[in-house]
Amino acid sequence: MMVRFLLDGEVVALDAVLPTATLLDHLRYRLRRTGTKEGCSEGDCGACTVLVGTLDAEGSAITWRAVNACILFLPMLDGKALLTVESLGAAGALNPLQACMAANGSSQCGFCTPGFVMSLYGRCIGAKGAELPVTDVIAGNLCRCTGYGPILAAAQTVERLPRDDAAMVATLRDLARSETLSGESAGQRWFVPRTAAALADLLAAWPEARIVAGATDVGLWVTKGLRDLETLIFIGDIPELQHIDESREGLTLGAGVRYADAHAAFARLHPDLGELVRRIGGLQVRNAATIGGNIANGSPIGDGPPALIALGATLTLRSAGGKRTMPLEDYFLDYGRQDRRAGEFIEAIHVPRPGANDLIHISKLSRRFDSDISAVCGAFALRVEQGVVASARIAFGGMAATPRRASACEAALTGQPFTLATIERAAAALRADFTPVSDVRGSAAYRLDAAANLLLRLWAKAQGEAVSVLELEDALGGA
Numbered sequence: 337m338m339v340r341f342l343l344d345g346e347v348v349a350l351d352a353v354l355p356t357a358t359l360l361d362h363l364r365y366r367l368r369r370t371g372t373k374e375g376c377s378e379g380d381c382g383a384c385t386v387l388v389g390t391l392d393a394e395g396s397a398i399t400w401r402a403v404n405a406c407i408l409f410l411p412m413l414d415g416k417a418l419l420t421v422e423s424l425g426a427a428g429a430l431n432p433l434q435a436c437m438a439a440n441g442s443s444q445c446g447f448c449t450p451g452f453v454m455s456l457y458g459r460c461i462g463a464k465g466a467e468l469p470v471t472d473v474i475a476g477n478l479c480r481c482t483g484y485g486p487i488l489a490a491a492q493t494v495e496r497l498p499r500d501d502a503a504m505v506a507t508l509r510d511l512a513r514s515e516t517l518s519g520e521s522a523g524q525r526w527f528v529p530r531t532a533a534a535l536a537d538l539l540a541a542w543p544e545a546r547i548v549a550g551a552t553d554v555g556l557w558v559t560k561g562l563r564d565l566e567t568l569i570f571i572g573d574i575p576e577l578q579h580i581d582e583s584r585e586g587l588t589l590g591a592g593v594r595y596a597d598a599h600a601a602f603a604r605l606h607p608d609l610g611e612l613v614r615r616i617g618g619l620q621v622r623n624a625a626t627i628g629g630n631i632a633n634g635s636p637i638g639d640g641p642p643a644l645i646a647l648g649a650t651l652t653l654r655s656a657g658g659k660r661t662m663p664l665e666d667y668f669l670d671y672g673r674q675d676r677r678a679g680e681f682i683e684a685i686h687v688p689r690p691g692a693n694d695l696i697h698i699s700k701l702s703r704r705f706d707s708d709i710s711a712v713c714g715a716f717a718l719r720v721e722q723g724v725v726a727s728a729r730i731a732f733g734g735m736a737a738t739p740r741r742a743s744a745c746e747a748a749l750t751g752q753p754f755t756l757a758t759i760e761r762a763a764a765a766l767r768a769d770f771t772p773v774s775d776v777r778g779s780a781a782y783r784l785d786a787a788a789n790l791l792l793r794l795w796a797k798a799q800g801e802a803v804s805v806l807e808l809e810d811a812l813g814g815a
């Protein structure tokens with residue numbers, strides 16, 4: 337079956353598609369659209385930024401998103417619209433944003449420039465995340481020569497640009513499919529199901545198939561790991577998996593919800609969770625990365641799992657045989673090993689809303705503030721009733737082979753008066769909970785100190801920051 341998408345409003349139909357062929361390679365080597373650059377091939381630099389548009393649920397408008405073409409596989413583009421940097425200027429002329437970039441000296445070698453232009457153009461046309469501060473919009477774009485001042489100056493000069501997508505909307509409606517799209521080429525087979533039931537049936541037939549959601553992890557297995565994936569099931573076009581249900585009780589999110597789409601609901605659940613999501617990759621990554629993928633990947637340094645474990649989240653897994661639900665922490669068995677049976681997929685995540693007496697603190701420590709992976713991510717949910725810690729849920733990423741609760745620390749808090757002395761004892765207990773490794777992101781000693789200090793931050797926060805963290809560290813003897 338053909339993969340069909342719109343490029344500048346024209347239908348492109350591709351036969352015999354290799355499911356792990358990237359959009360970036362297709363643009364550069366097949367379509368000769370070489371304006372889209374290859375910097376890192378791992379989603380980090382934004383040089384390959386393009387805009388991908390999806391028809392909204394009503395079929396009346398296009399939602400545009402800036403994404404990294406280097407880790408986007410071609411079948412993921414079926415039924416979507418695509419804009420590259422070549423789409424912007426009519427007949428070789430610069431569009432107003434490009435003209436402002438030139439006038440402000442926003443480019444030196446120019447290698448990163450098309451990526452910046454596409455991220456900023458997305459902002460100008462109201463693409464996903466356009467409401468964010470401009471520094472967040474370009475946090476996923478790296479420039480090694482110009483510096484960001486002139487780029488920001490250009491961005492502030494052009495804030496809105498008109499777009500008329502009516503013709504594209506009509507063509508996208510014609511391209512919409514309700515049946516599973518599939519293909520086989522050079523020993524690789526692939527499927528793009530449209531319903532959760534079809535996904536369950538496919539996984540029953542192909543239990544070894546690799547599920548691909550946003551490909552922000554799987555993409556790197558291919559571009560950097562050079563892994564061969566035989567059977568792939570792309571789940572980005574299943575509306576049931578993209579549902580967000582926000583109620584007084586909490587949030588239920590389909591596993592296919594992208595971080596950019598969940599950002600506001602997470603921030604309403606708790607501001608720390610919103611801030612954490614803001615720091616997951618750059619906007620291009622959050623526009624593709626799903627919550628289910630973040631959990632299923634099982635990385636010890638994934639940011640979503642520790643926060644969601646502390647908040648008491650549960651996971652629903654589904655297969656052709658039925659569903660089962662478990663506390664999120666039980667899903668992570670060991671490094672690289674999760675409790676997912678053959679034929680199962682993660683269907684949804686449920687996160688209870690914190691209560692009035694719940695003290696929440698979620699903090700990510702990384703070498704760079706934006707768009708970096710955690711060295712340590714700590715998440716704390718303490719219920720304090722009449723001055724006593726009634727319950728404590730504490731989870732960390734970066735401290736063990738899996739995202740994990742800190743049971744000794746929790747025990748040192750539970751039932752104790754909520755005082756600095758209790759916090760000090762609980763911080764010391766973290767050493768019984770974890771034996772972290774030393775790696776490029778931080779030494780074991782740094783990680784243990786940092787984890788203890790995050791608990792002190794929670795105390796400082798509860799005191800309205802009246803006590804400085806430095807004073808607390810002194811009180812704790814530099815723990």
Ligand SMILES: Cc1cc2nc3c(=O)[nH]c(=O)nc-3n(C[C@H](O)[C@H](O)[C@H](O)COP(=O)(O)OP(=O)(O)OC[C@H]3O[C@@H](n4cnc5c(N)ncnc54)[C@H](O)[C@@H]3O)c2cc1C
Pocket residue numbers: 378379380546547548549550551552553554555571591592615616617618621624625626627628629630631632633637638639640680681682683707708709710
């Ligand atoms: C530049 C960059 C920066 C990043 N920064 C961060 C960061 O700051 N914090 C962070 O936590 N992560 C970060 N990541 C990692 C990644 O973005 C996240 O882990 C992301 O949430 C993965 O989601 P995905 O949809 O892209 O998963 P995919 O890559 O599509 O899949 C990942 C894994 O999950 C499986 N899977 C996906 N969905 C399901 C499902 N519903 N059921 C069962 N299995 C499933 C896949 O088979 C695969 O094993 C970054 C990645 C990049 C490239």
Ligand code: FES
Pocket residue numbers: 373374375376377378379380381382383384385404405406407
């Ligand atoms: S080439 Fe660097 S993000 Fe794609």
Ligand code: FES
Pocket residue numbers: 442443444445446447448449478479480481482
């Ligand atoms: S202008 Fe050279 S990398 Fe940005």
